[in-house]
Amino acid sequence: MEKGYSHSRASEHRSRRNRRRLMLVAILLFVVGCITFITIKVSDSKSPAQTQELAQKTDSVAHDPSKVQANADSKGKAAISKDETDVEDGAFVEKYLNQQMLGQLPDGANGKKVAYLSFDDGPSVTVTPQILDILNKQKVKATFFIVGKEANENEHTRNIVKRIVKEGHAIGNHTYSHNYKYLYPHRKVNVDRVMQDIERDNQVLKSILGPDFSTRMIRFPGGHMTWKRRDPQGMAALDKVLLQKDYHQVDWNVLNKDAEGKPKKAAALVNQFIKSVKGREKAVILMHDTYGKEETAKALPQIIEYLKKQGYEFKIMK
Numbered sequence: 001m002e003k004g005y006s007h008s009r010a011s012e013h014r015s016r017r018n019r020r021r022l023m024l025v026a027i028l029l030f031v032v033g034c035i036t037f038i039t040i041k042v043s044d045s046k047s048p049a050q051t052q053e054l055a056q057k058t059d060s061v062a063h064d065p066s067k068v069q070a071n072a073d074s075k076g077k078a079a080i081s082k083d084e085t086d087v088e089d090g091a092f093v094e095k096y097l098n099q100q101m102l103g104q105l106p107d108g109a110n111g112k113k114v115a116y117l118s119f120d121d122g123p124s125v126t127v128t129p130q131i132l133d134i135l136n137k138q139k140v141k142a143t144f145f146i147v148g149k150e151a152n153e154n155e156h157t158r159n160i161v162k163r164i165v166k167e168g169h170a171i172g173n174h175t176y177s178h179n180y181k182y183l184y185p186h187r188k189v190n191v192d193r194v195m196q197d198i199e200r201d202n203q204v205l206k207s208i209l210g211p212d213f214s215t216r217m218i219r220f221p222g223g224h225m226t227w228k229r230r231d232p233q234g235m236a237a238l239d240k241v242l243l244q245k246d247y248h249q250v251d252w253n254v255l256n257k258d259a260e261g262k263p264k265k266a267a268a269l270v271n272q273f274i275k276s277v278k279g280r281e282k283a284v285i286l287m288h289d290t291y292g293k294e295e296t297a298k299a300l301p302q303i304i305e306y307l308k309k310q311g312y313e314f315k316i317m318k
């Protein structure tokens with residue numbers, strides 16, 4: 001009996017001790033919860049640069065950019081909201097460049113430095129993968145103006161196009177053929193041929209990226225400004241068709257001259273770029289990722305680091 005009594009006292013003592021332990025654990029959990037809550041609140045009020053970096057990280061992991069692009073296309077400009085930090089409305093860039101070219105103060109001039117890296121004439125199996133590796137390492141996104149003929153060359157080039165989208169970059173249309181003589185015979189803009197070539201490029205891209213893919217971004221081989229100067233009437237007719245189809249053409253206002261004059265070494269490309277970007281608040285930067293442009297890839301890390309140091313943020317165009 002006494003033994004039993006002392007046994008029950010001992011168990012009562014034990015259960016009291018257990019209750020105390022439970023209380024302690026509950027208090028501990030509450031404290032940890034409070035600390036976590038405070039930490040989240042503080043990280044919400046991070047600097048814009050940190051938020052930007054975070055957005056870029058989540059961008060490359062959390063969703064399929066080709067779907068975002070398709071959504072934005074079907075719902076119009078307002079749909080571009082989630083990626084607002086690093087996606088620019090192509091119509092904005094188009095208008096900005098047009099106003100700048102006319103010597104006007106562009107509507108979007110607001111003191112914020114933005115760099116739009118763009119690569120034309122690819123993909124190539126030699127240079128494009130190098131450029132993608134560098135962009136990954138530097139955690140910045142770019143816009144690739146794809147030539148359909150190059151994209152459809154073989155399984156490797158098609159996979160590179162998929163990789164571009166998967167890694168969060170944007171794709172623009174640079175026509176299927178990129179053939180000046182065909183698109184601009186006798187230095188005149190052939191509206192029907194240009195539009196057919198743009199649609200053919202789209203078909204190639206859809207066959208690689210899926211039927212949901214679409215892009216509003218166009219860059220003319222040789223540049224819109226060149227052909228507007230040579231054939232103002234032809235270009236005006238083409239502009240009308242583009243407008244109807246909600247296409248937006250963008251040229252550039254900065255270049256590294258990797259497709260002009262004699263081939264240059266990386267250091268010369270960086271120098272050309274630094275001269276060209278001077279004073280540009282919104283910098284639409286033209287580079288090339290086609291065959292033979294290895295020096296462009298070599299120059300790219302320095303170009304990106306220069307832009308970062310100068311306080312530019314990076315955006316893609318859609």
Ligand SMILES: [Zn+2]
Pocket residue numbers: 120121174178220221222
């Ligand atoms: Zn080109």
